[in-house]
Amino acid sequence: MKFSNIADLSAGMFKADNDLFWIGSLECILEKYPLLEQPHRQTFYTLLCVENAQGTAVIDGVAIRLDRPKVIYVKPGSIFSIDINRAASGIMIFFEEDFFSLRYNNNALFHFSFMNKESSNYVRLGENKAFEWKMLCGFMLQEFNDQHKGVESVLRSFLNILLCKLDRQFNPVTPNEKKNNKEEKLRQFQLLLDEHFRKHKTPSFYAEQLNITTNYMNKICRQYRGISSGALIRKRITIEAQRLLHYSVRTVAEIAKDLEFESVSYFITFFKKNTGVTPENFRKSHQ
Known part of the structure; x- marks a missing residue:
């Protein structure tokens, strides 16, 4: 389907307390946010943490099947759409760069090597890794829903952990390897x-x-x-x-x-x- 203008979506579309960050379940995600089904350009970063689903995510014309545990990463500026079944399980995370930079220094996101390389947009998760991601994302979702004191600081810490782990999945390196x-x-x-x-x-x-x-x-x-x-x-x-x-x-x-x-x-x-x-x-x- 072609569009005269490709919609630009920001994290504010989720009408959360913080318009720089949102996390939610994949279950019935398209019924709640139907714009995600149409090709659109996002101003924010996306982590799609799939546990069990049927469907397809498309990033700049490249289709990724949602058939088994995996983490999909979408960079701002990419044209993205998702077709996913109502009963899908997993988590979707959206965050603006400014949300991460409020705690960490500017350009900190680009210290994650997978964000800079011409690599695949996803990694498959084995059984142990899939369980680990499920637990971390579950804690993160609970924190977001509870909205207790210091919630943003906790969410940034969880997000940093997820990005560090994703970086290891995309590009395993030895502990003493340093960026120059x-x-x-x-x-x-x-x-x-x-x-x-x-x-x-x-x-x-x-x-x-x-x-x-x-x-x-x-x-x-x-x-x-x-x-x-x-x-x-x-x-x-x-x-x-x-x-x-x-x-x-x-x-x-x-x-x-x-x-x-x-x-x-x-x-x-x-x-x-x-x-x-x-x-x-x-x-x-x-x-």
């Missing part, structure tokens, strides 16, 4: 890229913002992502273009304007060079 300055620069680059990719499409802008040379930024990107900084910028722009072509009814000219290309023909050339097909052919093949 290069990784921090790469995280900062990705933050800047998400914010400025429409207006700034060359590596020099980001290198200047990071107070490093373009050559050094390329070296970091090649070391940790296997491609140049320019390729990462082009990839980010291409992903956004694919989202708009797949989920919206905007014309190619409108999408080119939204992404701040100098002309429609330049956008078409850019898209074909980076995907192998024209925007119109991409749209036709994903209908």
Whole structure:
């Protein structure tokens, strides 16, 4: 289904006491919040902790079956939808970055490696891990429902535990492995890229913002992502273009304007060079 405008949803849609955080059961989730069933773009992070369910979650056109215990992670800006049975068991958590940063310093979320890598959006849980997640999420849901004194501090602590455990699932590392300055620069680059990719499409802008040379930024990107900084910028722009072509009814000219290309023909050339097909052919093949 195509939309003239893809809905942007914030955590405030859940009408909770705190519009930066929400947690709830998967049971009858679509009856309570039907907008989740339609493709939408979220301003918040999502953790979908599945115990037992039937259905599908779709993230940027990639379908994930909800058939066994797993944790699905959705990053802000992705286009997401979920089709799930009424009797599903599990927990859904939504949180804005500001909720986490109120206790932890800014950009703390990007210290979790799974949030920075081009990796799968989910991990399967074995029996022991599934039980552990069920218990932790259960405690968290109870805390959210009780709304006792200090509830937000407790919820942030639980959330930090869940993210730490999820990071281990996505990327097991030895205890003495430490993050270095290069990784921090790469995280900062990705933050800047998400914010400025429409207006700034060359590596020099980001290198200047990071107070490093373009050559050094390329070296970091090649070391940790296997491609140049320019390729990462082009990839980010291409992903956004694919989202708009797949989920919206905007014309190619409108999408080119939204992404701040100098002309429609330049956008078409850019898209074909980076995907192998024209925007119109991409749209036709994903209908």
